[in-house]
Each structure stands twice: as structure tokens, then as C-alpha cells.
Amino acid sequence: xxxxxxxxxxxxxxxxxxxxxxxxxxxxxxxxxxxxxxxxxxxxxxxxxxxxxxxxxxxxxxxxxxxxxxxxxxxxxxxxxxxxxxxxxxxxxxxxxxxxxxxxxxxxxxxxxxxxxxxxxxxxxxxxxxxxxxxxxxxxxxxxxxxxxxxxxxxxxxxxxxxxxxxxxxxxxxxxxxxxxxxxxxxxxxxxxxxxxxxxxxxxxxxxxxxxxxxxxxxxxxxxxxxxxxxxxxxxxxxxxxxxxxxxxxxxxxxxxxxxxxxxxxxxxxxxxxxxxxxxxxxxxxxxxxxxxxxxxxxxxxxxxxxxxxxxxxxxxxxxxxxxxxxxxxxxxxxxxxxxxxxxxxxxxxxxxxxxxxxxxxxxxxxxxxxxxxxxxxxxxxxxxxxxxxxxxxxxxxxxxxxxxxxxxxxxxxxxxxxxxxxxxxxxxxxxxxxxxxxxxxxxxxxxxxxxxxxxxxxxxxxxxxxxxxxxxxxxxxxxxxxxxxxxxxxxx
Amino acid sequence: xxxxxxxxxxxxxxxxxxxxxxxxxxxxxxxxxxxxxxxxxxxxxxxxxxxxxxxxxxxxxxxxxxxxxxxxxxxxxxxxxxxxxxxxxxxxxxxxxxxxxxxxxxxxxxxxxxxxxxxxxxxxxxxxxxxxxxxxxxxxxxxxxxxxxxxxxxxxxxxxxxxxxxxxxxxxxxxxxxxxxxxxxxxxxxxxxxxxxxxxxxxxxxxxxxxxxxxxxxxxxxxxxxxxxxxxxxxxxxxxxxxxxxxxxxxxxxxxxxxx
Numbered sequence: 001x002x003x004x005x006x007x008x009x010x011x012x013x014x015x016x017x018x019x020x021x022x023x024x025x026x027x028x029x030x031x032x033x034x035x036x037x038x039x040x041x042x043x044x045x046x047x048x049x050x051x052x053x054x055x056x057x058x059x060x061x062x063x064x065x066x067x068x069x070x071x072x073x074x075x076x077x078x079x080x081x082x083x084x085x086x087x088x089x090x091x092x093x094x095x096x097x098x099x100x101x102x103x104x105x106x107x108x109x110x111x112x113x114x115x116x117x118x119x120x121x122x123x124x125x126x127x128x129x130x131x132x133x134x135x136x137x138x139x140x141x142x143x144x145x146x147x148x149x150x151x152x153x154x155x156x157x158x159x160x161x162x163x164x165x166x167x168x169x170x171x172x173x174x175x176x177x178x179x180x181x182x183x184x185x186x187x188x189x190x191x192x193x194x195x196x197x198x199x200x201x202x203x204x205x206x207x208x209x210x211x212x213x214x215x216x217x218x219x220x221x222x223x224x225x226x227x228x229x230x231x232x233x234x235x236x237x238x239x240x241x242x243x244x245x246x247x248x249x250x251x252x253x254x255x256x257x258x259x260x261x262x263x264x265x266x267x268x269x270x271x272x273x274x275x276x277x278x279x280x281x282x283x284x285x286x287x288x289x290x291x292x293x294x295x296x297x298x299x300x301x302x303x304x305x306x307x308x309x310x311x312x313x314x315x316x317x318x319x320x321x322x323x324x325x326x327x328x329x330x331x332x333x334x335x336x337x338x339x340x341x342x343x344x345x346x347x348x349x350x351x352x353x354x355x356x357x358x359x360x361x362x363x364x365x366x367x368x369x370x371x372x373x374x375x376x377x378x379x380x381x382x383x384x385x386x387x388x389x390x391x392x393x394x395x396x397x398x399x400x401x402x403x404x405x406x407x408x409x410x411x412x413x414x415x416x417x418x419x420x421x422x423x424x425x426x427x428x429x430x431x432x433x434x435x436x437x438x439x440x441x442x443x444x445x446x447x448x449x450x451x452x453x454x455x456x457x458x459x460x461x462x463x464x465x466x467x468x469x470x471x472x473x474x475x476x477x478x479x480x481x482x483x484x485x486x487x488x489x490x491x492x493x
Numbered sequence: 494x495x496x497x498x499x500x501x502x503x504x505x506x507x508x509x510x511x512x513x514x515x516x517x518x519x520x521x522x523x524x525x526x527x528x529x530x531x532x533x534x535x536x537x538x539x540x541x542x543x544x545x546x547x548x549x550x551x552x553x554x555x556x557x558x559x560x561x562x563x564x565x566x567x568x569x570x571x572x573x574x575x576x577x578x579x580x581x582x583x584x585x586x587x588x589x590x591x592x593x594x595x596x597x598x599x600x601x602x603x604x605x606x607x608x609x610x611x612x613x614x615x616x617x618x619x620x621x622x623x624x625x626x627x628x629x630x631x632x633x634x635x636x637x638x639x640x641x642x643x644x645x646x647x648x649x650x651x652x653x654x655x656x657x658x659x660x661x662x663x664x665x666x667x668x669x670x671x672x673x674x675x676x677x678x679x680x681x682x683x684x685x686x687x688x689x690x691x692x693x694x695x696x697x698x699x700x701x702x703x704x705x706x707x708x709x710x711x712x713x714x715x716x717x718x719x720x721x722x723x724x725x726x727x728x729x730x731x732x733x734x735x736x737x738x739x740x741x742x743x744x745x746x747x748x749x750x751x752x753x
Contacts, residue, residue: 480526
């Protein structure tokens with residue numbers, strides 16, 4: 001390890017560099033992945049917008065069931081599943097392919113060779129996904145949560161994923177330098193974990209269905225691990241890359257990084273079974289899942305501490321940088337959502353939260369407040385490097401941040417509160433079920449309103465993005481990074 | 494990565510150094526502004542893991558182990574209840590009848606002297622088959638077994654003078670169940686036809702003679718005998734238990750619809 005970089009070394013002259021060779025290399029790497037990363041980002045944003053539309057319809061139907069109720073295409077079940085898959089596999093996977101592979105290539109100092117093939121694989125991924133989601137809306141949906149995509153689309157998805165993931169593995173294989181940075185561990189592991197999860201789940205549930213409750217166990221093993229062994233490592237890798245990168249300060253502790261990574265790798269795989277608490281599966285499986293869920297406190301505290309100690313004292317810089325404002329919001333959410341998740345696995349808590357809106361809120365806490373916010377930060381950092389332009393509008397970035405932050409906070413508050421009330425009331429046999437359902441309506445309306453905030457945020461994001469992408473002339477004139485307050489300091493973006 | 498590199502001139506044969514040269518061009522620097530203002534690639538510090546975290550993690554691991562021991566249903570495939578008790582569904586251990594238990598105890602503890610036939614050894618060990626001491630008042634035999642017997646005693650017309658050891662708390666310390674078993678066995682085997690001696694009776698006798706450290710003599714044995722407990726009492730108690738159990742089941746059956 002060389003000495004930690006001097007934070008102020010660049011402030012005298014922002015254009016001077018003491019590692020020109022590395023910068024030249026990075027420039028080459030950025031160029032090698034530019035086309036495919038742009039394609040994945042554009043796809044991700046389209047899926048984000050499509051998923052938002054599905055989400056709004058679903059949220060509105062939750063308290064106004066007759067809305068768009070005349071058509072089978074727009075029934076609640078199909079809209080909800082279309083939303084889930086558009087967000088998880090459309091937004092989530094595409095943005096991982098963009099940001100994750102870009103970070104992997106940079107850290108490995110290894111350009112993406114034959115990037116055209118990566119682009120083609122990406123096109124097939126999105127074709128497969130489009131077929132799948134159209135299939136869901138047309139009624140070919142499977143009855144398995146998180147695996148709703150009909151069987152005729154999944155082989156294409158699995159195959160094109162393999163062709164995409166292999167580029168990250170190849171970048172790692174041809175890496176330069178002795179030290180493997182923590183982000184590389186997470187991305188490499190995630191690239192192997194996801195296909196393992198997806199293919200096993202497809203085979204055991206859709207193609208050659210296992211008998212009986214094994215299907216349910218596989219289903220929740222998959223559904224929970226998609227969050228924990230795919231979205232989580234990718235978002236953590238992004239945060240681990242961007243925090244030191246923007247602040248120019250090393251990550252606090254290598255040892256905490258190691259502990260956090262391996263604890264996640266060891267414990268998370270067991271945790272999904274806590275979705276089946278009370279179900280007819282052998283109780284040791286559930287208890288093992290509960291223990292693993294509680295043990296997840298270890299990686300969460302470790303990662304949270306590592307991030308916190310790397311950022312502490314530089315809060316002004318975090319607030320000024322569009323990237324870090326999103327990333328730190330996501331990192332804080334990671335700690336919160338994981339600790340809440342661990343407590344939800346305890347039997348006595350689960351008896352209340354299971355089968356309520358609490359779980360829905362928890363899922364959005366993880367996928368949006370944690371994963372998506374960090375990925376937004378990743379896009380804000382990556383795009384200027386890929387396009388060699390600045391973000392056109394700081395105002396739109398602020399609108400995006402506040403729309404997302406307020407929207408998701410309102411949603412989480414509403415769903416957690418009503419979920420808990422709902423759970424307590426459902427455990428009381430004297431309260432009629434319909435009364436409980438009616439109690440949730442005002443809170444579900446609050447969720448729809450939060451959805452409007454998120455929609456505004458996503459539109460601001462998309463407008464800013466496509467403005468940057470297409471209005472090159474207008475943007476090029478812009479000097480210096482786009483920051484979120486008026487202070488004219490260089491060096492943070 | 495060092496300062497000198499930035500100042501070195503271009504080498505046409507080397508792509509990297511061409512890039513470096515290009516970056517010194519002011520126009521190129523503007524185009525690469527984003528890249529140039531980047532901080533260095535991320536690095537890691539080596540701060541140690543705080544010690545309190547290690548304690549916390551050790552505590553969590555310990556808790557996990559305890560939880561698994563308590564709620565894993567013995568790691569059986571057919572256990573579904575977190576409070577599963579691996580012993581609950583096994584049939585209650587078969588209660589060996591007093592007589593059979595006594596038979597075992599007799600063959601281990603008594604048959605050496607009194608012989609498997611109960612005939613004893615003439616002149617040395619008195620017979621117990623057909624002995625009036627054995628088949629008479631149950632308290633007599635109980636006294637002999639609990640505290641032992643010494644001195645001359647006349648059995649079936651012959652006088653013996655030996656020392657019977659104590660099997661109560663001062664001697665071999667057999668359990669109440671074993672004592673009751675062996676006494677019952679002796680009183681009912683080899684043509685003997687006396688009543689059962691229950692565990693409860695032995696318990697009472699033991700309590701009665703807890704303070705006695707000396708053995709009995711033949712004369713003492715006949716004195717101060719209590720009334721023979723009614724054997725029916727126990728059966729009545731058993732019936733009560735059954736009724737009570739049935740009553741509970743009935744109550745549960747009634748309570749069930751309300752609970753659901």
C-alpha cells in the first residue's frame with residue numbers, strides 16, 4: 001500500500017496530477033465501456049420510468065380497486081408483478097451492469113475487450129425482459145413471487161445474463177496490481193451469486209418443479225437472496241468505490257471491509273427462510289434462518305462503521321456532491337433497513353409484521369432507499385466521466401434528490417406504521433377483518449402521494465440525463481463540476 | 494505514479510506516454526476535466542476493528558447457538574413447532590409391574606443367600622418361601638429390609654442366628670420402588686400369597702424408621718405394628734386422576750372453538 005493521498009494536494013491546481021499514468025489508463029477504460037454502459041444506463045432509466053408507472057397504478061388501485069378495473073391487463077396482480085420485475089430486473093440489473101461493470105473495469109485497470117459483444121448481450125437481456133413483462137401483463141404470469149416472468153422468457157434472460165456477467169469476470173481475470181479492493185470482491189461475488197440463484201430457482205420451481213414445500217423454501221431463498229446477494233453487494237461496492245473517490249480519503253479500515261464481506265457471504269444465504277415462519281417446513285430450517293438474519297447485524301454494523309468513519313468530518317463535501325448526497329443517504333438506509341430486517345426475523349415480531357404492509361415498506365426501504373439511491377449516486381458520478389460533460393442542471397439534481405428522499409420517507413413511514421397496526425389488529429380475533437382493511441386506506445393514499453413525489457424525482461432525473469446525453473453543445477460550455485450549493489470549490493463531483 | 498512521470502516527454506512507441514503527452518495539452522485537459530479532477534483511485538486504511546465489536550459479535554454468536562439448541566426441533570425433518578420437545582411424542586416409559594421389578598432386584602441382591610428358590614440354606618440363611626415372617630404383616634418385612642435384622646430368629650421351626658444387612662438408607666440404600674418391588678415379589682412368589690407392598694407404603698415406613706440406625710431383633714419385629722393400609726385407596730386415587738384428565742380434555746374441547 002502506498003501512502004494515503006493528501007486531500008489538499010490537488011486544490012492548488014485542479015488539473016495537476018501525480019498519477020497521470022493511472023489517469024491515462026482510466027480514460028482508456030472509460031472509453032472501452034462507454035457504449036455499453038450508456039446503453040445499460042438508458043435502458044435502466046426507461047425501465048425505471050416504466051416501473052414507476054406500474055407502481056403508481058398499483059398503489060392507486062390499492063385504495064381505489066375499480067380504477068382501470070375493466071381490463072384484465074391492468075388488474076392488480078399483473079400491475080404489481082410488472083412493477084416488481086421492471087424495477088428489479090429492468091432498473092436494478094441494467095444499472096448494475098452499467099455502474100458495476102464500469103467500477104469493476106476501473107478497479108481492475110482492465111479495459112473491456114470486445115465491448116460490442118457486451119452491448120449485444122445487453123440488448124438481448126432487455127429483449128428478454130420486455131418479452132417477460134409483456135407476458136406478465138398478458139396473463140402468462142407464474143404464481144411464484146419474484147419469479148413471475150413466464151417460462152418462455154427466462155432462458156433468454158439467463159443466457160444473456162451469463163454473457164454480461166462474464167465481462168466483469170474477465171475484467172477481474174486480466175486485472176493489474178496486487179491489491180484487490182473491497183468493491184471488486186463484492187462485484188465479483190455478486191456476478192457469481194446472481195446466476196446461481198436465478199438458475200437454481202428457475203430449475204427447481206419452473207422447469208423441473210421440486211415436490212411440495214421445497215418449492216416454497218427455494219422461492220424465498222431466491223427472493224431474499226436477490227436483495228442480499230445481488231443488489232446489496234453491488235450497491236455496497238458502489239458506495240465503497242465512490243466515498244473514497246469523491247472525498248479523496250482512504251476507506252477507514254481494510255479489516256472491517258474483510259469482516260463485512262465475509263459475514264455477508266456466510267450469513268445472508270440462510271436468511272430468506274424467515275419469510276416462512278409459521279409455515280409447514282421443518283422448524284430447524286426456520287430457526288437457522290432466524291439466527292442467520294440476526295447474525296446479519298455483524299456485516300451491517302461493520303459496513304456502516306466503515307462508511308461512517310470514512311465520511312466523518314467531511315459532511316459539507318458530502319452535501320455538496322450530488323454523488324455523495326445520494327450515496328450517503330443510501331448507506332444510512334442500509335444500516336437502518338438491515339437492522340429492521342433482522343428484528344423482523346424474530347418470531348415474536350414476525351407474528352405481527354408478516355402478511356402486512358410492513359413487509360412491503362421494508363422491501364422498498366431496501367431496494368429504493370438503499371440500493372436505488374446509491375445507484376443514482378453512481379450514475380451522477382459515472383456519466384461525466386463517460387460523456388466528458390457536466391450535468392446540465394443542479395436544480396434538477398436537487399429536485400431528484402428531494403423528490404426521492406421525501407417520497408421514500410413518506411412511503412416508509414406510512415407503510416411501517418399501518419403495517420404494524422394491521423399486524424396487531426389481525427392478531428386480535430375480535431376485530432372484523434374488513435374493519436382492519438378499511439383502517440389501512442388513508443395510509444395507502446399516503447403511499448400513492450409518496451409515489452407522486454418519486455415520479456417527479458424520476459422525471460427530473462430522466463430529463464437531466466437525456467439533456468446531458470443529447471444536448472451536447474449546450475452542456476459542453478459548462479465549466480467545472482455540477483455541485484449542489486454555490487460554494488466555488490474545486491475537486492468534488 | 495510519481496511526480497517525474499508528468500514531466501517526461503512523449504515516447505511515440507508507447508501508447509500510455511502518448512496519452513500522458515496529450516494530457517499536458519491544455520485543450521485536452523479541458524476535455525478531460527472530469528478525469529483530471531478525480532481524486533486518486535480508492536485505497537484502504539488499516540484501522541483495527543474496535544474491540545467492543547468483537548465482544549458484540551461473540552455475544553451474537555453465543556446467542557445464535559443457544560437459540561438453535563432451543564428452537565431447532567432436534568434438527569428433525571418432521572418437527573414443525575418451535576417449542577417441539579423431542580421426548581414429548583415418545584410413549585411414556587413402560588412402568589414395570591412391581592412384581593417383575595422385584596424379581597430383578599431379588600436375583601441381584603437376595604438370591605445369593607436366600608437362593609433363587611427362596612428356600613435359603615439350612616442352618617445359615619432362613620427360607621423365605623412359606624415363611625410366616627414374610628407373609629404376615631407387611632410392616633414386618635419392610636422393617637427387616639429397611640434396617641436389617643440380627644440375632645436369633647425362628648423360621649418354620651428352625652432357629653437361625655445370622656445378620657441380615659439393611660437395604661434402607663443406612664445400608665444398600667435401594668430406592669422405594671425397588672424395595673416395594675422386592676418385598677411384593679417375596680410375598681407373592683413360591684406359593685406365598687400375601688398382599689402388595691406399594692411404593693407409598695415403603696416411603697412411609699422409611700420415614701418412620703429414618704432415625705433408626707440399629708438392626709431389628711426378632712422380638713422387636715412383632716411390636717408396634719401399624720394398621721395395614723387399604724389397597725383400594727390407591728385405585729380410587731387413580732380413578733380420580735383419570736376423571737380429572739378426562740375433565741381437562743373436555744374443557745379443552747369446549748375451549749377450542751373460542752380460541753380460534
